[in-house]
Amino acid sequence: MARSRKQMAQINVVPMIDVMLVLLVIFMVTAPFINPGQVDLPSVGKTAQTPSQPLEIIIRESGEYMLRDRAGDSRERVVARAALADEIVALHRARPDQPVVIAADKGVRYEEVMHAMTLLQKAQISRIGLLARPAP
Secondary structure (H helix, E strand, O other): OOOOOOOOOOOOOHHHHHHHHHHHHHHHHHHHHOOOOOOOOOOHHHOOOOOOOOEEEEEOOOOOEEEEEOOOOOOEEEEOOOOHHHHHHHHHHHOOOOOEEEEEOOOOOHHHHHHHHHHHHHOOOOOEEEOOOOOO
């Protein structure tokens, strides 16, 4: 009787493990010598002075939007979120080179600030800034 031979497929992983261990040792030895890139963020105390008469968009923590035109009457007036873009475009047409700054309460969600910035970009206003209180 003749026996039929079955072929067994095996992969020898020992050489691969050896190579991986050598690479691991190399990375562990060289890692302390590599300096990570450092990001130098600006501090609020070093920022430039705000423009003398900007158009301010004030966002309260309650979600209320207000406008203050420092070049005009300098009074705060409440503006609906839907009408904010129209108001800004109308004020910007009168003074096209007037900068616009966004002043948001500390507790305002980042999403609200981004919404205001998106409205300004859609209105093609190029001079946009964020208003912050200087550090004591």
